[in-house]
Amino acid sequence: xxxxxxxxxxxxxxxxxxxxxxxxxxxxxxxxxxxxxxxxxxxxxxxxxxxxxxxxxxxxxxxxxxxxxxxxxxxxxxxxxxxxxxxxxxxxxxxxxxxxxxxxxxxxxxxxxxxxxxxxxxxxxxxxxxxxxxxxxxxxxxxxxxxxxxxxxxxxxxxxxxxxxxxxxxxxxxxxxxxxxxxxxxxxxxxxxxxxxxxxxxxxxxxxxxxxxxxxxxxxxxxxxxxxxxxxxxxxxxxxxxxxxxxxxxxxxxxxxxxxxxxxxxxxxxxxxxxxxxxxxxxxxxxxxxxxxxxxx
Ligand code: RIB
Numbered sequence: 001x002x003x004x005x006x007x008x009x010x011x012x013x014x015x016x017x018x019x020x021x022x023x024x025x026x027x028x029x030x031x032x033x034x035x036x037x038x039x040x041x042x043x044x045x046x047x048x049x050x051x052x053x054x055x056x057x058x059x060x061x062x063x064x065x066x067x068x069x070x071x072x073x074x075x076x077x078x079x080x081x082x083x084x085x086x087x088x089x090x091x092x093x094x095x096x097x098x099x100x101x102x103x104x105x106x107x108x109x110x111x112x113x114x115x116x117x118x119x120x121x122x123x124x125x126x127x128x129x130x131x132x133x134x135x136x137x138x139x140x141x142x143x144x145x146x147x148x149x150x151x152x153x154x155x156x157x158x159x160x161x162x163x164x165x166x167x168x169x170x171x172x173x174x175x176x177x178x179x180x181x182x183x184x185x186x187x188x189x190x191x192x193x194x195x196x197x198x199x200x201x202x203x204x205x206x207x208x209x210x211x212x213x214x215x216x217x218x219x220x221x222x223x224x225x226x227x228x229x230x231x232x233x234x235x236x237x238x239x240x241x242x243x244x245x246x247x248x249x250x251x252x253x254x255x256x257x258x259x260x261x262x263x264x265x266x267x268x269x270x271x272x273x274x275x276x277x278x279x280x281x282x283x284x285x286x287x288x289x290x291x292x293x294x295x296x297x
Contacts (some may be wrong), residue, residue: 002256004129005156006249007147008041009113010074010084011092012066013241013281015255021099028097036280037073037191038094042161043242043281047249048134049077051271052288053256056145056261058083058120059139060112065255066091070229079080083125088113092138095267102276113139118146123154132252134159136245137166137205148175156254157208161248165189174206178261182213182250195220196227211265213247215240219269221262230266233273242281247272250291272293 018031057079061067063086067252070091071081075172090111097105114155121143123133133151135144135158142161151158157274158177164170179202183195190198199210199222209223218232229293254264271291278284286294 002053002253002258004048004057004252004256005058005123005126005131006045006048006137007040007058007116007133007139007143008044009039009057009092009110009136010042010061010070011094011108011113012038012070013094013096015096015098015241015280017279019100021097021103021105031097035280036282037070038242038281039092040138040161040245041069042074043245043251043285044134044136044161044252045074045079046077046282047275047285048253048269049079050248050285050287051253051267051291052232053253056080056083056126058180060085060087060116060120062089062112064091065177066093078265083120085116085120087112089115089209090245096241098239098241098279102240104239104241106241107245108138110138116140116143118142121147122152123147123150126154126156128154130256131156132159132256133157134161134248134252136161136163136248138164141169145169145171148172148177152176153276159248159252159255161244162189163244170205173202176208178212178251179207179210180209180244180251182215182244183237184211186210210262211251211268213244213272215243219247220266221265223261226261228267230267233275233278237276239279239284240276242285243272243276245281246275246285267291267295
């Protein structure tokens, strides 16, 4: 079976569905509250597992009830949780506001995620050979670099989801990773105002490809000098939280299963579209058969 290793964050999401997103200094009343499982890394692991990959999660949670619940939920998805370390810090928490159009605002108390080390991420217990390693920027840069370097050493394709956006170290860019920024993240990390200039600069720096997620407009796949638009789906949007994680997780699962990058990007775009039709980061994440059926429709 296809092998995906996720090096990433694990959070509990405290979510208020509000009439609108607050401006700085504003208090918005009248919303409804829900608690969900989240964290970009854990969400990506769940998306990849539901898409049919054999998944190992590497991360850090606290020795607390939130950590117990987070690990149990990943195990229930069939994910190997042996790479999750218990640390002396609270499990990460994300405070999320969701607007009626599904847009969100997120602030994260990283807690245990900030203690994930380069050593944790060095893939020492992962067998050498094919597969995909996926990581995000909700864990320390040292862990991201270690994971990307280790993936190259053992022959896994790295997928780096640069979220939340920050400049990537040159060794990450030079590693031949596939990058999956949103349009906003691409512009923030490259300092340009132009998507094509942004992806071109990342490819020139050594990225194998860049797949830019564009929300309802689908995605743009940039590979060498080629640019391919992948159309989005018309869906009733409830909550966009986790759509980018669904995209990256499904892309990784499809690649690990031997699909070409273009097919993997199409499946990921389709899955991300399906994921926004339910509340919470994970409730709308589709199974492999649901993705295949939607791709045929
Ligand atoms: O990408 C969505 C995720 O970002 C949420 O689950 C939240 O935990 C934050 O990390």
